[in-house]
Amino acid sequence: MRAFNSVKRPLATVLLACAALAAWAQPLEVEGIKLEATSQLGAAKLQLNGAGLRTKVFFKVYVAALYTPQKATTAAQLLAQTGARRVTITMLRNVDAESFASALNDGLRDNHTEAQFAAMKPRIDALNANLKAVGEAKKGDVIHFEFVPDAGTQVTVNGQARGSVIAGEDFFTAVLRIWLGDKPVDDKLKNALIGG
Numbered sequence: 197m198r199a200f201n202s203v204k205r206p207l208a209t210v211l212l213a214c215a216a217l218a219a220w221a222q223p224l225e226v227e228g229i230k231l232e233a234t235s236q237l238g239a240a241k242l243q244l245n246g247a248g249l250r251t252k253v254f255f256k257v258y259v260a261a262l263y264t265p266q267k268a269t270t271a272a273q274l275l276a277q278t279g280a281r282r283v284t285i286t287m288l289r290n291v292d293a294e295s296f297a298s299a300l301n302d303g304l305r306d307n308h309t310e311a312q313f314a315a316m317k318p319r320i321d322a323l324n325a326n327l328k329a330v331g332e333a334k335k336g337d338v339i340h341f342e343f344v345p346d347a348g349t350q351v352t353v354n355g356q357a358r359g360s361v362i363a364g365e366d367f368f369t370a371v372l373r374i375w376l377g378d379k380p381v382d383d384k385l386k387n388a389l390i391g392g
Contacts, residue, residue, distance in 0.1 A: 226388075229259045229286045238344055240280035243267050248388020250285075250381065259286045260375060262389045271376040271390055275369055283341040283375065287333045297327040299381065300374055307377030308370065319367050326351045326359025343368035 224231045226247050235242045242263035250257045263282040268274045304320060305313055313320075330353050333339060340352045349362040349371060373380075380386040 224261075226259045226261075227256060227288060231259075231261045231284070235263045235282060235284070237263070237280040237282055237342055240265065240345075242280060242282060245274065246389040246391040248382075248385045250385050256288045257291065258288055260284065260385060260389065261286075262372075262375070267391065269391055271386065274376055274390060275372060278365060279343075279345055281343045281368065281372070283372070285339040285341070287335050287337045287339070289335050291333045293328045293331055293333070296330075296333055297324045300327070300371075303374030303377070303381045304370060306379040307373035312370075316367065316370060319362050319364065322360055322362045323349070323351075323371070326362075329359040341368075341371055 223233050224244060224247050227249055231244055231247050233244050235244070242265060245262045245264045245267050247259060247261035249259055261284040262274070263284065264274060264277055265279045265281070266277065268277065301320065301324070304316070308316070330339070330351065333353075338354055340350075342350050342352065343365060344350060344361075345365070347361050348364060349368045351358050375381060375389055376386055
């Protein structure tokens, strides 16, 4: 009996660990949008860190999801990560390119000093051009802001690359500050992205 119990305990521990991992890796649903627990970006397998709803006034604008190499529980840890990363935005309403770009620019400006913002200006202009290449973001569109090592930041819409790739991992981290910085576009969304 003692031998059976000594086998049973490790088995129970393994089963509990497997159950915890399965719960950790479950897809998430936000506003009817199903988000997979993992995502492939090039050779990298990314984990869903968190996801939430972006609202403006009373309007539901989009669902955002953050995929990273490792899960983290603070904005600082997420911003310090390197390598492939992705922000997935699923539109819940139509938004014209000018408004979308303007909101992202405001987020960049709010989370950087004037000098930092000025230093990034050529790359911000390239991002704006990419967003204008998208045109109107329509309800149901899936927009990815992705960082691919040895390439840069790229924008894809419904699986199609738009505009040019923007060099520098620091730029993707700057873009992440729109949602994870000290002055995020939406505090509730920031908490959701860090798994809160």
